[in-house]
Amino acid sequence: MAKTIHIAAVSIPAFSHQASIIEFCKKLLHLHHHYHVTCIFPTIDAPVAATLKLLQSLPSTIDFKFLPPVNKQDLPQDVSPAVQIQLAVSQSMPSFRDTMRSLHSTTPHLTALIADPFANEALEIGKEFNLLSYIYFPPSAMTLSLFLHLPKLHEEVSCEYRDLTEPIQIPGCIPIQGQDLPEHFQDRSSLAYDLILKRCKRFSLADGFLVNSFLELEEGTVKALQEQNRGNRGENRGNRGKNRGNRDSPVFLVGPVIQTGPSSEPKGSESEYCVRWLENQIPKSVLYVSFGSGGTLSQEQMNELAFGLELSGQKFLWVVRAPSDSANAAYLGVGNEDPLKFLPSGFIERTKGQGLVIPSWAPQTQILSHSSIGGFLTHCGWNSVLESIVLGVPMITWPLFAEQRMNAVLLTDGVKVALRPKFDENGIVKREEIAVVVKGLMQGEEGNGIHHRIEVLKEAAADALKEDGSSTRALSQFGNQIENFLALK
Numbered sequence: 108m109a110k111t112i113h114i115a116a117v118s119i120p121a122f123s124h125q126a127s128i129i130e131f132c133k134k135l136l137h138l139h140h141h142y143h144v145t146c147i148f149p150t151i152d153a154p155v156a157a158t159l160k161l162l163q164s165l166p167s168t169i170d171f172k173f174l175p176p177v178n179k180q181d182l183p184q185d186v187s188p189a190v191q192i193q194l195a196v197s198q199s200m201p202s203f204r205d206t207m208r209s210l211h212s213t214t215p216h217l218t219a220l221i222a223d224p225f226a227n228e229a230l231e232i233g234k235e236f237n238l239l240s241y242i243y244f245p246p247s248a249m250t251l252s253l254f255l256h257l258p259k260l261h262e263e264v265s266c267e268y269r270d271l272t273e274p275i276q277i278p279g280c281i282p283i284q285g286q287d288l289p290e291h292f293q294d295r296s297s298l299a300y301d302l303i304l305k306r307c308k309r310f311s312l313a314d315g316f317l318v319n320s321f322l323e324l325e326e327g328t329v330k331a332l333q334e335q336n337r338g339n340r341g342e343n344r345g346n347r348g349k350n351r352g353n354r355d356s357p358v359f360l361v362g363p364v365i366q367t368g369p370s371s372e373p374k375g376s377e378s379e380y381c382v383r384w385l386e387n388q389i390p391k392s393v394l395y396v397s398f399g400s401g402g403t404l405s406q407e408q409m410n411e412l413a414f415g416l417e418l419s420g421q422k423f424l425w426v427v428r429a430p431s432d433s434a435n436a437a438y439l440g441v442g443n444e445d446p447l448k449f450l451p452s453g454f455i456e457r458t459k460g461q462g463l464v465i466p467s468w469a470p471q472t473q474i475l476s477h478s479s480i481g482g483f484l485t486h487c488g489w490n491s492v493l494e495s496i497v498l499g500v501p502m503i504t505w506p507l508f509a510e511q512r513m514n515a516v517l518l519t520d521g522v523k524v525a526l527r528p529k530f531d532e533n534g535i536v537k538r539e540e541i542a543v544v545v546k547g548l549m550q551g552e553e554g555n556g557i558h559h560r561i562e563v564l565k566e567a568a569a570d571a572l573k574e575d576g577s578s579t580r581a582l583s584q585f586g587n588q589i590e591n592f593l594a595l596k
């Protein structure tokens with residue numbers, strides 16, 4: 108019988124990243140029955156509630172450990188949640204090292220470490236224990252290509268990226284305007300940019316990248332990454348430490364990794380109510396509107412969206428969150444305020460037959476897989492994007508923060524499975540524009556083309572995950588790399 112191979116995985120305190128790495132580990136263990144994974148989670152204040160739910164249904168081959176929490180109030184308060192998360196992860200590294208030491212001394216054949224890109228300090232710790240060290244990359248290959256390219260871009264460009272008149276050419280990707288780069292890139296004198304640049308430089312420590320995407324979605328990007336890799340191979344030769352031979356840092360596309368269980372259902376009957384409401388709608392007639400696990404709109408934008416949906420006359424199911432002037436205000440936990448009280452007066456009564464409003468959280472994959480859903484107005488978080496592709500739902504892109512604007516460009520200009528509404532000079536999408544785009548997606552000519560293309564992409568996603576599909580093969584190759592390493596150890 109094959110000996111059990113142990114792998115440690117470390118994520119960050121954010122639901123979508125934790126959920127993604129957990130699902131990836133499940134996929135890995137499904138293919139390699141003799142693997143065992145310990146997931147390690149740095150924590151802010153307390154474990155993420157939605158993640159705790161996911162952890163209830165883990166197979167016995169996955170363990171988990173929460174590191175001692177960092178207090179949110181001890182983190183700088185004048186920075187974004189994304190920066191707070193990164194600082195909390197850095198502060199957790201001493202306890203992560205302690206956990207790894209104890210795991211290393213008690214676990215035979217601890218062979219590899221898999222780290223979230225925003226926890227990549229962990230790679231250095233992995234090397235201390237002579238482990239193969241990988242990045243599990245929850246976003247797109249396009250984002251990985253940007254991150255790997257950043258040190259060079261930083262050297263070549265002296266102004267703010269948003270002031271460049273020409274689009275930026277990320278290797279293997281469609282050209283992108285500076286203002287569509289991730290939010291951390293928008294002010295080069297900021298702490299956020301400094302942190303991301305340091306992180307990107309640390310990527311060179313990785314023995315490989317496991318990316319939550321699939322070949323047919325991002326083929327050009329992957330080819331460019333592989334070519335770069337071949338170019339780097341000579342440079343890296345002999346520099347990889349004991350037993351690491353002459354390997355390069357391959358990019359394995361292992362997605363789409365999406366949530367499979369009904370684990371993110373809202374409490375009690377809300378989920379049931381949601382699905383029951385969908386049961387009574389015509390196939391493909393409902394637009395699902397959601398901004399991910401923590402996206403928020405300003406009060407003004409929330410009003411415009413409400414009036415825009417009403418004006419479109421289209422059926423909708425909207426997950427409403429209390430407004431905030433910061434787009435990712437709810438990222439470190441949804442507040443307790445009732446979001447419905449911020450809707451325009453009389454909205455719920457007026458749209459009673461037209462729409463359903465769900466406060467704060469809904470069972471997204473269950474909703475997207477329902478036959479009544481015909482479109483998804485999304486903030487373009489990568490998990491939401493992949494869920495929509497896997498379930499064949501055309502999109503309206505409404506990026507808010509992180510790398511979501513890049514994802515929106517990929518969806519609209521790249522694979523053309525989404526419409527992108529226009530934001531005015533104050534960064535607001537007006538109600539008339541919303542109504543036009545919603546009708547365009549759900550009923551218009553343009554919508555027809557998008558429906559066709561998303562079906563093709565849905566098939567390709569399903570093919571990638573088949574036994575002989577590109578993502579399954581990539582996962583096997585990753586397994587081979589681990590086993591070869593163990594054999595040499």
Ligand code: UDP
Pocket residue numbers: 123124126366371397398399400401402426467468469470471472487488489490491492494
């Ligand atoms: N999600 C959910 N219900 C909600 C909001 C989000 O189940 O009401 C899930 C969604 O299905 C996805 C994840 O939370 O898996 C959000 O991840 P994404 O990358 O789209 O965005 P983020 O939360 O990182 O901004």
